[in-house]
Amino acid sequence: MNRSLVLSIDAMGGDHGPGVVVPGVAIAAGRIPQAGFLLFGDQAAIEAELARCPTLEGRAEIRHCDRVIAMDEKPAQAVRRGKGTSMWSAVEAVKAGEAHAAVSAGNTGALMAVSLLLLRMSVPMDRPPLVVSWPGHKGVTTVLDVGANVDCDAERLVEFAILGAAFHRVAHGAARPTVGLLNVGSEDMKGHEEVREAHALLRAGDFDFDYRGFVEGDDLSKNTVDVAVTDGFTGNIALKTAEGTARYLGAELRQALTGSLLSTLGAALARGGLLKFREKMNPPPAAPLLGLNGVVVKSHGGAVDRQFADAIGVAADLAQSDFAAEIERNMTRLTAAVAEQPPAVDGAAE
Amino acid sequence: MNRSLVLSIDAMGGDHGPGVVVPGVAIAAGRIPQAGFLLFGDQAAIEAELARCPTLEGRAEIRHCDRVIAMDEKPAQAVRRGKGTSMWSAVEAVKAGEAHAAVSAGNTGALMAVSLLLLRMSVPMDRPPLVVSWPGHKGVTTVLDVGANVDCDAERLVEFAILGAAFHRVAHGAARPTVGLLNVGSEDMKGHEEVREAHALLRAGDFDFDYRGFVEGDDLSKNTVDVAVTDGFTGNIALKTAEGTARYLGAELRQALTGSLLSTLGAALARGGLLKFREKMNPPPAAPLLGLNGVVVKSHGGAVDRQFADAIGVAADLAQSDFAAEIERNMTRLTAAVAEQPPAVDGAAE
Numbered sequence: 179m180n181r182s183l184v185l186s187i188d189a190m191g192g193d194h195g196p197g198v199v200v201p202g203v204a205i206a207a208g209r210i211p212q213a214g215f216l217l218f219g220d221q222a223a224i225e226a227e228l229a230r231c232p233t234l235e236g237r238a239e240i241r242h243c244d245r246v247i248a249m250d251e252k253p254a255q256a257v258r259r260g261k262g263t264s265m266w267s268a269v270e271a272v273k274a275g276e277a278h279a280a281v282s283a284g285n286t287g288a289l290m291a292v293s294l295l296l297l298r299m300s301v302p303m304d305r306p307p308l309v310v311s312w313p314g315h316k317g318v319t320t321v322l323d324v325g326a327n328v329d330c331d332a333e334r335l336v337e338f339a340i341l342g343a344a345f346h347r348v349a350h351g352a353a354r355p356t357v358g359l360l361n362v363g364s365e366d367m368k369g370h371e372e373v374r375e376a377h378a379l380l381r382a383g384d385f386d387f388d389y390r391g392f393v394e395g396d397d398l399s400k401n402t403v404d405v406a407v408t409d410g411f412t413g414n415i416a417l418k419t420a421e422g423t424a425r426y427l428g429a430e431l432r433q434a435l436t437g438s439l440l441s442t443l444g445a446a447l448a449r450g451g452l453l454k455f456r457e458k459m460n461p462p463p464a465a466p467l468l469g470l471n472g473v474v475v476k477s478h479g480g481a482v483d484r485q486f487a488d489a490i491g492v493a494a495d496l497a498q499s500d501f502a503a504e505i506e507r508n509m510t511r512l513t514a515a516v517a518e519q520p521p522a523v524d525g526a527a528e
Numbered sequence: 529m530n531r532s533l534v535l536s537i538d539a540m541g542g543d544h545g546p547g548v549v550v551p552g553v554a555i556a557a558g559r560i561p562q563a564g565f566l567l568f569g570d571q572a573a574i575e576a577e578l579a580r581c582p583t584l585e586g587r588a589e590i591r592h593c594d595r596v597i598a599m600d601e602k603p604a605q606a607v608r609r610g611k612g613t614s615m616w617s618a619v620e621a622v623k624a625g626e627a628h629a630a631v632s633a634g635n636t637g638a639l640m641a642v643s644l645l646l647l648r649m650s651v652p653m654d655r656p657p658l659v660v661s662w663p664g665h666k667g668v669t670t671v672l673d674v675g676a677n678v679d680c681d682a683e684r685l686v687e688f689a690i691l692g693a694a695f696h697r698v699a700h701g702a703a704r705p706t707v708g709l710l711n712v713g714s715e716d717m718k719g720h721e722e723v724r725e726a727h728a729l730l731r732a733g734d735f736d737f738d739y740r741g742f743v744e745g746d747d748l749s750k751n752t753v754d755v756a757v758t759d760g761f762t763g764n765i766a767l768k769t770a771e772g773t774a775r776y777l778g779a780e781l782r783q784a785l786t787g788s789l790l791s792t793l794g795a796a797l798a799r800g801g802l803l804k805f806r807e808k809m810n811p812p813p814a815a816p817l818l819g820l821n822g823v824v825v826k827s828h829g830g831a832v833d834r835q836f837a838d839a840i841g842v843a844a845d846l847a848q849s850d851f852a853a854e855i856e857r858n859m860t861r862l863t864a865a866v867a868e869q870p871p872a873v874d875g876a877a878e
Contacts, residue, residue, distance in 0.1 A: 313776075314772075314776055315776055315779060325712055328712060328718075328719060328720050329720050329721075360765055361765075362675055362678060362760070362761055362764040362765065368678075369678060369761065370678050370679050370761055371679075394764075394765070394768050395764065395765040395766065395767065395768025395769035395770075395771070395772055396768040396769065396771050396772030396775070397772070398769055398772055399769075399772040399773055399775070399776035400772060400776075408765070410712070411712055411719065411720055411762065412761065412762050412765050414712040414744075414745070415710055415711075415712065415744070415745040415758070415762050415765075415766050416745065416765050416766055416769040417745065418744050418745025418746040419745035419746065419748055419749075419766040419769050419770050419773075420745075420769050420770065420772075420773040421745070421746050422664075422745060422746030422747070422748055422749040422750060422770075423749055423769075423770040423773045423774055423777075424773055424777060425746070425749070426663075426664055426665055426749035426750075427773075427774060427777055429665060431781070434798075434801035434802060434804045435798050435801045435802075436801075437800075437801050437804065438800060438801065440797050440798070440800065441797065441798040441799075441800055441801030441802075442798075443794075443797050443798075444793075444794040444795060444796065444797030444798025444799070444801070445794060445798050445801075446794065447790050447791065447793050447794030447797065448784075448785050448790070448791040448792075448793075448794030448795050448798065449791075449794070450787075450788060450790065450791055451784035451785045451786075451787050451788065451791030451794070451795075452784060452785075452791075454784045454787065
């Protein structure tokens with residue numbers, strides 16, 4: 179495809195497949211005039227959807243794939259038997275240099291495993307950190323790792339900071355993103371050895387972001403920093419705790435608002451406001467797989483067309499930025515900071 | 529004091545001092561007929577409050593203390609200069625055998641430091657875990673450690689399970705509390721080495737509770753288990769994340785309900801329900817300091833009299849239970865389980 183920006187799309191991924199993906203591509207095509215799209219998946223199903231999207235004429239090519247990776251397939255299985263599926267082929271197009279970025283709303287674990295196998299990591303970590311855009315009082319905070327890398331030493335945490343800051347700059351236009359390290363308090367001597375060492379490295383290194391020190395759990399929804407860094411164990415538990423809290427409060431609210439005739443009537447009148455409130459609790463539409471040799475973006479499985487278009491927008495922005503160069507630059511600075519590392523931080527955990 | 533149950537009370541602690549503590553004691557005295565109370569603090573201030581609580585006649589003795597530990601005093605300072613304060617003296621009465629349990633609504637860090645110094649730990653850990661009663665869909669889950677012990681090996685996590693289960697049984701009347709270990713997934717190979725080893729020990733040991741395996745962050749507000757165990761780093765971040773999420777959603781809800789005339793009117797009508805909802809988000813009234821040679825209960829600093837009485841109730845229940853014996857029994861079983869520990873669990877983190 180002869181376009182300055184080519185995006186490869188897993189047309190079969192997500193809860194709705196081509197029925198949402200193709201209209202999402204049409205919305206994205208309107209927003210990104212220079213982009214062309216490679217649509218991987220079932221030819222007939224995609225053609226049927228394309229017929230309803232005349233604006234994609236000449237902008238999209240179908241690449242037929244017989245097979246699909248199921249939403250519940252194990253990552254190991256996806257790696258063994260995924261070749262030729264729509265997801266695999268979409269990522270492969272990035273590897274082959276045919277596309278600048280890939281987007282899928284499919285099985286997250288499979289997408290991560292396939293991307294890792296085909297593209298390999300550009301940074302020294304086992305797998306891409308899971309990234310979440312955490313909603314809060316002042317916008318969103320990019321939080322990572324929320325589950326992929328469970329054991330993290332100090333350097334790994336600094337690598338998350340580098341990846342997260344590069345992503346946040348592109349996705350949210352922050353010239354010099356602020357970065358915080360998740361901890362149990364803000365004083366230097368708080369926390370375990372890994373966070374205290376990472377804190378020292380982040381202060382010592384000359385990175386392309388503004389390191390602000392330690393932040394705490396409630397700083398995530400306060401949006402105190404643009405990027406909050408933590409290990410995949412703590413991050414996963416924090417994320418699921420927040421989701422659980424939101425669900426619990428939602429249920430309590432429903433109960434409180436239907437407890438009496440008066441409150442039920444009030445809730446009916448306030449319906450518009452309550453719906454807006456519920457929308458705020460929806461999962462974010464796009465998460466990048468960071469640290470690969472190539473851009474891959476995961477769209478939420480239940481995304482609607484507009485949200486899938488948002489995920490394509492993130493992929494396009496990453497592909498067109500100097501994202502990869504910035505990461506490489508900062509990785510070199512991390513190596514320098516480690517070489518000049520001050521004597522190990524000591525002192526009790528609290 | 530010649531009573532079968534004597535409770536020593538820091539009458540000066542909390543945001544309101546004797547003005548809330550003494551009425552709280554009066555409520556507790558009505559609920560616990562066998563109890564007598566030692567009230568530590570300023571004689572004149574306590575006498576003025578006692579004059580309004582005739583039911584405490586003959587049930588309460590004032591022990592005058594000139595000094596008070598301030599709410600913002602550092603724990604180290606409290607330890608150095610706290611002797612003779614109301615908090616110190618209340619804990620000292622437990623050490624001296626004059627009282628069966630102590631209750632304070634004062635400075636948490638100071639109460640922990642002073643209790644640790646005077647009573648010492650009965651279990652091999654540096655300091656009492658912070659315990660929180662986590663509200664959720666089906667009641668409460670006892671969660672520990674939410675911040676005191678940041679570095680935890682497998683045995684420490686099992687010790688938290690032992691302490692938490694003993695507390696939950698007394699505080700919530702569960703004959704055989706269910707216990708879960710907080711992790712990033714439910715399969716055996718998930719998580720880091722410490723949780724996998726603790727999982728093996730909890731399954732191998734013959735403890736007085738029902739170990740249910742791994743639970744995840746959203747299981748806290750689902751109340752999937754009675755007791756959820758985690759290290760003080762993860763627990764603190766989970767707790768503060770939940771608090772932050774609740775505050776954020778509260779603010780969003782307020783905004784959504786005042787966004788239009790109709791929703792404002794609706795919110796006014798639903799006021800009763802919304803107030804009930806807000807009450808659910810209040811901090812729990814009482815937290816025990818577990819693992820000491822003696823019972824100490826922290827009441828929330830902003831507690832009202834009824835909540836302070838609840839904290840006294842928890843202290844009385846602990847003092848009258850076989851709580852300490854149960855902990856000792858299970859600690860012996862942990863030692864046995866460690867001795868028979870299966871070969872180290874291996875396998876990747878995920």
